[in-house]
Amino acid sequence: MTRKQRRLSLIGAALGLLALAVALVLGALKASIVFFNSPTDVVEKHIKPGTRIRLGGLVKEGSVWRGDSLAVRFEVTDGKRTIPVAYQGLLPDLFREGQGVVAEGTLDPAGTFRADSVLAKHDETYMPKDVADALKKQGHWKNDYERKLGAAPQGRAQ
């Protein structure tokens, strides 16, 4: 092979791989991203039952109800709207009434959010970022959190 042919084969391989990577990324972005919504968003955007979303807000005071075999029901609120959530399994350490929570799952036709995971990841302020932003939008932001959020992030792997 001449120098030119060799170079062309190299460039061809690189471009082919690049095309593959782009195709994979676009395909995966279409199929696997999940949008975050507050209870208000869920109502206003008319999210269809069966669409996978993340629902974030505060766990409404007095709404947590525990059933048999680790079934849990609670309500997620952003102060304006409230969505009932059903979940089965262990709740994260920081799950508490009045605290922020992010649940991932789908709405059922009756309007209950069937969560298959309740988010335990958090920063040092114990307020999931999405929830904090959503609450700010609704004007229900505790000054206490604001002060803490100003402090340094202490993520997982520093």
Place this chain on the structure above:
Amino acid sequence: MIAESGHYGLVLALALALVQASVPMVGARKNDPVLMAVAGPTAIAQFCFIAIAFAALTMCYVRSDFSVVNVFENSHSAKPLVYKLSGVWGNHEGSMLLWVLILSVFGALVALFGGNLPARLKANVLAVQSWIAVAFILFILTTSNPFLRIPEAPLEGRDLNPILQDPGLAIHPPLLYLGYVGLSISFSFAIAALIDGRIDAAWARWVRPWTLLAWMFLTLGIAMGSYWAYYTLGWGGWWFWDPVENASFMPWLAATALLHSALVMEKRDALKVWTILLAILAFSLSLIGTFLVRSGVLTSVHAFATDPTRGVFILAILLLFIGGSLALFALRAPLLKQGGLFAPISREGALVLNNLFLVSACATVFIGTLYPLALEALTGEKISVGAPFFNATFAPLFVPLLIAMPFGPLLAWKRGDLLGVAQRLVGAAGIAAIAVAVIFAMEGGGPLLVPFAIGLALYVMAGALTEIVERTGLLKVPLATAFARARGLPRSAWGATFAHFGLGITLLGVIGETQWSLERIAELKPGQSIAIRRYDLHFDGVTARQGPNYRELAAHFTVRRHGDVVGVMEPAKRSFPSRGTAVTETALMTRGVSQLYLSLGDPNPDGSLAVRLYYKPLVLLIWFGAVVMVIGGALSLSDRRLRVGAPKPARSKAALSPAE
């Protein structure tokens, strides 16, 4: 006084860094040996002053001096000493100080052990290294000063975040930073080469040990962080494709690519421009990682917006260094002389393929990590790009790389024989095929993916051993002869074998954990049992205990296998009154390379306790493989070839290989 002397030390270090950043470079331009020689001593002095600053902050923590804001916010007098120490870098300001300390450690190491470098290159490298130091010391002094005082000292501190009070997290950040920041050396070498406009095979020989060292620490740091997440977070996951994890994984992928391309450059004087670009990219990804973790964009866009000084400062550093270095690259790279020719099917060709795949995989991780941030900044729409995205993009790019991996070391330089290599790999493929058949039979049908994935892992491991088996003549000559030959092989050959074999081990662990893991969730009352696989866990009861700075509710479980007691497991809930928070301490029981994993939920009013129990087969192989990779790196680092300098008889670089 201590805090002030630390602050003063940092200011002096800045002054020295400014000298080191300018004088040697002027010397290199004017070819003045005296000015160039300034670089070495200032690098060492700069390290000393930053070490003083770091020691001062550490002293404040050890003495629980709550008049220092940083100590007040992150420490507590009742905290065990080891967490007082790890608290130094368990917060933003302290971890930036650690970052700069490690940067200066590498600068000092180049000054001490770079005796075989040409004077101009050494002066330029240390000057570029010092530009980075100037930027980050300025960042600390202006936006993140850890030495600020509170006028009226509080009596007690606010304590460190409980989930950070863990031995794993005490050593994880320093290891990770040694890797992250270690890549600055390859970057400085690349920039120095571009400034000089000259680059040759010897350059690759000098830069490779430093990259290898950084890569080893990065590998260990990532593995450590993954194990920490696994046992701390209580839900048994070891990798979440979380932006903070990706921030360390991207430089790892780039550094791995750099190691391989520097090999081509060193041996064949080819791929020069590409290697320089990779060195720039690897450190740029480290800087982006620092930005992601340190600026607060991940925690809250609002925190970034309301207190933008830190984020904007790091962003400015980022743009300056990445933009500047890429601009310099664009200007100077065309001047570099093109290297040797090679056929597509050759060792060089295989290494290029390795680089293409690693860089593409790195790019997909990059997009998955930054796309949500970009989208939110531009449209306000919030999305989560989680594991499904990365599994769908990263895995398809990594599988062909793994299939091709055993071919690389067996191909000849310049012109290889693909068919011949394939024949030599028949043994490895045979082992894999047998494994596929056995596992398929054992699973009794089921998804085809599992047997094939295990087969791939075994093929990678057997393929890694093929070269050593052939070169020693094992199975053909008497064992003693094979041993003698094995001792004669260059250590770099052993290094490559270990590293590739380690990747196979990790892969085996990943497949075992993800495909064969079992999970049980139950609510138990004392006296009840829960069974998983052949194990039976009997819940004996709970005990309340008092720790140094927490209260603990521990559940006691007796583990039996076929009726015989094999041990006890004690998961616990710890509550930290100083922060009003609770954490779950999981209990792990190691059985071979598999583990039982038990974590607690909330106690119920009726006295029962929610528990989550996992059986995690082969899970320890994930981290064991990483350790084997690092051993491979250490073997390669100790190779004679890297210790002996190219142009002049050199002083030993043996001190660079701590793993020996």
